[in-house]
Amino acid sequence: MNERDSKLDRLEQALWQAPPATPPATPVPPVEVWQANVMRAVRHAAPEPESLLDLPWLALRRAAVAAVVVATFGWVAALVWAPVRDSDLAQAAWAQSVSETWNME
Amino acid sequence: MQPDAPELTDAELIAQVRAGDVNAYEPLITRHREQVFAIVARHVPGAQVAETAHEAFVRAFLSLATYRAEKPFAHWLARIAVRTCYDFWRQQKRRPETPASGLDDDHQEWLERAAQGIARETFEHETAQREAAEVLDWALARVSASDRMVLTLLHREGHSVAEIAASLGWTQTRVKVTAFRARHKLRGILAGQMKDTR
Numbered sequence: 001m002n003e004r005d006s007k008l009d010r011l012e013q014a015l016w017q018a019p020p021a022t023p024p025a026t027p028v029p030p031v032e033v034w035q036a037n038v039m040r041a042v043r044h045a046a047p048e049p050e051s052l053l054d055l056p057w058l059a060l061r062r063a064a065v066a067a068v069v070v071a072t073f074g075w076v077a078a079l080v081w082a083p084v085r086d087s088d089l090a091q092a093a094w095a096q097s098v099s100e101t102w103n104m105e
Numbered sequence: 106m107q108p109d110a111p112e113l114t115d116a117e118l119i120a121q122v123r124a125g126d127v128n129a130y131e132p133l134i135t136r137h138r139e140q141v142f143a144i145v146a147r148h149v150p151g152a153q154v155a156e157t158a159h160e161a162f163v164r165a166f167l168s169l170a171t172y173r174a175e176k177p178f179a180h181w182l183a184r185i186a187v188r189t190c191y192d193f194w195r196q197q198k199r200r201p202e203t204p205a206s207g208l209d210d211d212h213q214e215w216l217e218r219a220a221q222g223i224a225r226e227t228f229e230h231e232t233a234q235r236e237a238a239e240v241l242d243w244a245l246a247r248v249s250a251s252d253r254m255v256l257t258l259l260h261r262e263g264h265s266v267a268e269i270a271a272s273l274g275w276t277q278t279r280v281k282v283t284a285f286r287a288r289h290k291l292r293g294i295l296a297g298q299m300k301d302t303r
Contacts, residue, residue, distance in 0.1 A: 007220040007299060008292050014219035015244070015295075016260040018237030029155060035138070038159050039131055042166045046127045 115178040122169055134162055137179060141186045148190035148257060161189040187258070187272040194250035208298055212240050220299055244294050252287030259284050 029037075113121075113132070121129035138158065145157045165185045172181055208216065215236040241261075245253045254273065258264045259280075266284075270277045 004296065008296060010222045011216065011220045011295055011299070012288075012292065014222075015237060015241045018234060018241060031138070034155055034159065035131070035134055038134055038162045039127075041159065041163050042130055043127050045163060045167055 116174050119169060119172060119174075119178065122166070130166055133178070137182055138162075140179060141182060144183055144186040145190055147262065148187070148254070149193050153193065157189055157193050158186070160193075161186040164189060184272050184274075187254070188274065191250060191254045191273060194253055198250050208240065208243060212236055212243065213298065216240055216295070216298055244291055247294050248287055248290050251283055252290060255280060255283045256287050256291065 113129075115133060115136070118129045118133050122133075141158050141161055142154060145161065146154045149157050161182075165182055168185065172178065207213075215233065219237070219240075245256065248256070255269060258269045258272065259266070264272070266277050266280050269275070270280045273280070275283075
């Protein structure tokens with residue numbers, strides 16, 4: 001270990017052994033005010049009891065929207081796929097006719 | 106505040122809150138605020154302690170559904186407090202005003218004395234203690250939020266790797282790798298301030 005590393009080791013040790021800055025004993029605002037603010041925020045964040053009753057309807061609405069999305073996607077996919085499918089059928093029919101022609105000959 | 110609330114256990118109060126009685130959360134705050142303030146004050150600047158503790162309690166309230174009664178509420182709350190401090194530093198790091206200045210003369214002098222191994226005796230003096238804490242804060246302001254949290258929890262507070270992993274929700278491997286890299290970065294920052302090691 002060189003001199004530089006030794007110095008850094010000592011410095012690190014000194015830094016971590018230093019007592020931390022004294023934390024404030026009480027919150028900056030009076031503790032009652034601070035706690036009242038926390039409770040106000042908590043009440044604001046708490047779900048309304050009525051909204052809990054809405055949960056089944058919310059789930060139904062979400063399921064209905066999901067069903068519409070899936071149906072729409074399936075319809076669009078069928079529209080896109082139809083020409084391809086038809087094309088495949090056409091190709092197959094052409095190949096069969098060619099084969100039959102050769103067999104006939 | 107309800108006069109009979111302190112007689113209820115944490116678990117009973119939590120059950121009431123979960124049942125929709127938001128006011129039952131207030132005795133929990135009263136009971137645990139000192140602990141949360143003590144944790145937060147070790148990680149964030151003094152002026153931000155109240156706000157960060159506030160945030161920790163609101164987060165705890167919003168996460169109460171995930172609390173499992175097998176472990177004490179105080180431990181669960183302590184983890185939320187540590188993660189809130191971590192998020193505080195992450196937000197701070199996103200802000201563009203990263204301090205670029207070096208140490209002033211007094212701190213430079215302390216640093217040189219500490220590197221010579223003569224600082225420990227001077228910790229008796231309040232000024233030297235304050236300077237050491239300020240030099241550490243200065244150096245930690247130059248590493249990432251994750252580096253800062255891991256270094257502080259590991260070296261200043263003496264937590265184990267397993268405890269830090271649990272507090273931050275990381276794997277132990279991640280804690281070890283972060284601690285190794287963070288220490289390397291910190292040494293580089295300190296070396297850059299020492300006159301004969303630049």
